[in-house]
Amino acid sequence: MSSPKIDKYEYYAKSVQSPDVDAQYLQRTYKELKGKEPKILREDFCAAFALCCEWAKLDKDKLAIGIDLDEEPLAYGRKNYLSNLSADEQKRVTVLSQNVLSPEMPHADIIAALNFSYMGFKTRPLLKQYIENCHKTLNDGGLLVFDCFGGPASSEPNESESEYDDFSYFWDQDSFDPLTNEGMFYIHYQLKGQKKIEKVFTYDWRMWGIPELKDLMEEAGFKKIHFYWEGTDEEGEGDGNYAKVNQGEICDSWVAYVVGEK
Ligand SMILES: C[S@@+](CC[C@H](N)C(=O)[O-])C[C@H]1O[C@@H](n2cnc3c(N)ncnc32)[C@H](O)[C@@H]1O
Known part of the structure; x- marks a missing residue:
């Protein structure tokens, strides 16, 4: 798909x-x-x-x-x-x-x-x-x-899903480095019944x-x-x-x- x-x-x-x-x-x-x-x-x-x-x-x-x-x-x-x-x-x-x-x-x-x-x-x-x-x-x-x-949840990789009527929003903390406090974050979306669309937005913070x-x-x-x-x-x-x-x-x-x- x-x-x-x-x-x-x-x-x-x-x-x-x-x-x-x-x-x-x-x-x-x-x-x-x-x-x-x-x-x-x-x-x-x-x-x-x-x-x-x-x-x-x-x-x-x-x-x-x-x-x-x-x-x-x-x-x-x-x-x-x-x-x-x-x-x-x-x-x-x-x-x-x-x-x-x-x-x-x-x-x-x-x-x-x-x-x-x-x-x-x-x-x-x-x-x-x-x-x-x-x-x-x-x-x-x-x-x-x-x-x-x-x-604490933002000091470790994790992904959360929020459901809306016709799609899901994913906030993905992909990495965290305690040495620099830098992390890579992504937003993914999935329309109901469709394939997840990865990395629609990327944040290097x-x-x-x-x-x-x-x-x-x-x-x-x-x-x-x-x-x-x-x-x-x-x-x-x-x-x-x-x-x-x-x-x-x-x-x-x-x-x-x-x-x-x-
Ligand atoms: C997270 S988005 C902004 C979201 C928006 N403020 C909101 O509330 O939804 C970050 C935006 O900052 C812009 N940006 C990044 N560095 C910038 C800079 N040095 N000067 C102006 N805009 C910048 C990017 O082009 C991008 O559109």
Whole structure:
């Protein structure tokens, strides 16, 4: 049986992303910390910039700027997400095909680097350069928002399956090296009754820990660092609700936001 062809961004959106929830989280967090409304969101590593599109929908003064190196997901986002917005919303979304390390980055109230994309920077000097660049280009009092994951389950190879109506999503941690904290990760999909499609997305990451991110943000000049920890549902699975905490929780795998305040 040969593997079927799929629209990989469609399945990624169905299984990985919740850009509407992310946009609301970012707006709420800024309001809680700063006591005012954020206006400009910069979505670094934006791929098909679904978050930018949701941000523009929140209010008529919201502006979003997406940055990604790769033209392919940007073109997908223009065709499939941007085109669904009203003419006014479309005018408030800009995308730039460039490196997030570029010295010429647009200024913003919030910079969001989500789905762990900064983990592609594998050395401390490189990640520091990126965080310093974010600090330089944030407006006064602005927020840099990273998500982070960890726990004992992410320090060993394992594969988990999540079932949806007509397909399964597999998150495959193929390797982990305790000497470098580097791991290879893959996303596979399987449509019901069809052959599994292997390695639809590949991530070669260094798993940065929360204390390392905090240290780097402080070194780059961020005044305060905040942590938001995901709650759990009745089955002990992550419930997508994040609460501000001063202490983490021991669990097999966890997801948290690390927020640096300029
Ligand atoms: C994990 S995907 C992004 C996912 C997206 N942020 C989301 O929330 O679903 C990582 C993206 O980062 C982009 N990327 C990697 N390194 C980059 C860099 N130095 N500058 C800009 N984009 C980069 C890749 O092209 C890819 O589209």
